Amino acid sequence: ETGVTQTPRHLVMGMTNKKSLKCEQHLGHNAMYWYKQSAKKPLELMFVYSLEERVENNSVPSRFSPECPNSSHLFLHLHTLQPEDSALYLCASSQVLAVERYEQYFGPGTRLTVT
Amino acid sequence: GQNIDQPTEMTATEGAIVQINCTYQTSGFNGLFWYQQHAGEAPTFLSYNVLDGLEEKGRFSSFLSRSKGYSYLLLKELQMKDSASYLCAALPGDYKLSFGAGTTVTVRA
Numbered sequence: 001e002t003g004v005t006q007t008p009r010h011l012v013m014g015m016t017n018k019k020s021l022k023c024e025q026h027l028g029h030n031a032m033y034w035y036k037q038s039a040k041k042p043l044e045l046m047f048v049y050s051l052e053e054r055v056e057n058n059s060v061p062s063r064f065s066p067e068c069p070n071s072s073h074l075f076l077h078l079h080t081l082q083p084e085d086s087a088l089y090l091c092a093s094s095q096v097l098a099v100e101r102y103e104q105y106f107g108p109g110t111r112l113t114v115t
Numbered sequence: 116g117q118n119i120d121q122p123t124e125m126t127a128t129e130g131a132i133v134q135i136n137c138t139y140q141t142s143g144f145n146g147l148f149w150y151q152q153h154a155g156e157a158p159t160f161l162s163y164n165v166l167d168g169l170e171e172k173g174r175f176s177s178f179l180s181r182s183k184g185y186s187y188l189l190l191k192e193l194q195m196k197d198s199a200s201y202l203c204a205a206l207p208g209d210y211k212l213s214f215g216a217g218t219t220v221t222v223r224a
Contacts, residue, residue, distance in 0.1 A: 104160070
């Protein structure tokens with residue numbers, strides 16, 4: 001059992017739907033991350049929130065919109081997705097400014113299917 | 116960009132030893148991580164190396180050579196539960212963790 005929870009665990013949505021993924025960390029960390037994991041491909045970093053500041057990967061399409069209302073919660077808002085966006089979306093958290101213990105703790109992920 | 120390479124698949128017998136190699140090329144370097152990911156589950160942290168040498172943790176050991184841009188994860192006394200994907204990840208200068216595609220290890224009885 002990790003200290004990072006994600007809901008929902010599975011989501012099926014049409015291309016015209018709007019949905020949100022939620023992540024919550026109970027570890028007192030000050031950085032949170034969204035990753036996309038597709039089959040046989042490396043984890044792709046999508047967004048980082050660190051010390052209240054958002055660091056965005058420029059290659060992420062605007063149909064993905066993150067929100068971090070506080071250091072414990074992270075959302076990923078989805079709208080007008082494409083079938084190729086189907087993947088496992090993983091949330092992670094870590095404690096920055098402590099490089100020697102920089103490991104990220106992952107949530108169980110949301111399996112997203114876009115139909 | 117960053118480049119992390121590791122083999123796609125490895126198979127070994129229960130009780131044996133398997134070594135998973137990883138090479139990396141990054142802009143700056145702040146450490147090398149190994150994660151284990153069972154099918155359908157979240158990646159879990161195994162090890163972190165920032166200095167050259169071998170770090171041992173029970174049946175698992177991780178090695179780093181910064182000059183060669185090389186690391187390996189050594190799994191000893193393999194058990195069936197060790198069947199999983201093992202992810203190599205390098206922490207470059209911008210602190211954005213960069214992952215390899217993962218090595219799927221299958222342990223056979």
